[in-house]
Amino acid sequence: MGVIVDEQVLTCSIPPARFFKAFIVDSHNLIPKILPTVFKSIEYTGGNGGPGSIKVLHFYDGDEVKSMKHKVEELDEANLVYKFSIIEGENMGTDFEAVSIVSKVEAGPDGGCIFRSINTYTTKGDNENVIQASIKKAKDGLAGFFQAVVGHLHANPDAYN
Incomplete structure (x- = not known):
């Protein structure tokens, strides 16, 4: 058993609070709408999005992962910080004993933001090969979700203001 810490940094021209609201706070509503070929649904089965809530992501049939469960550890809208743990999903229990994610949105250049995960x-x-492949898949997925939300916010300038 070992511990791997991986950081991903993405930037965009969307203001930090607006991006956080769309990408984190309302992700359960927004992401399935803008990525309908990836997600069937994202729902809270316990709680309302705050600490202790359980968020279930349902993927379309044909994807190797059918669903994934997250436990919200922290949702700090004032400081734009979101922490969660993956409690069920691909490779959990076989290749990964635990996965925790800390996401922070910070002010970036020219009024945009920096997203750190x-x-x-x-x-x-x-x-090792399966573990590294899973980490790469997670990073690629996050980058895709990020770009989809940024594209949506640019196309809908009044959303999440």
Whole structure:
């Protein structure tokens, strides 16, 4: 067992509070609408989005992952910080013992924002190729979700103001 910490930094021209509201706070409503070929739904099965809430992501059939559960650890709208743990999903229990994510949105140049995601993976076993492939897939997915939200916000300048 080991621990892998991976940071991903993405930037855009959307103001920080607006991006946080769309990408984090209302993601359960927005993401399935703008990525309908990826997500069937995202819903809270426990709580309303605050700490302790359980968020379930349902993916379309044909995807290797059918669903994933997140537990919200912290939602700090004042400081634009979101922390959650993946409690069920791809490779959980086989290659990963635990996965926790800390996302922070900060002010960027020219009124835009910097999105930082620090993922901590506690690995189980020594299947290095599968573990690295899963981490790469997660990073690619996050970048895709990020770009989709940014595109939506540019196309809808009155949304999430």
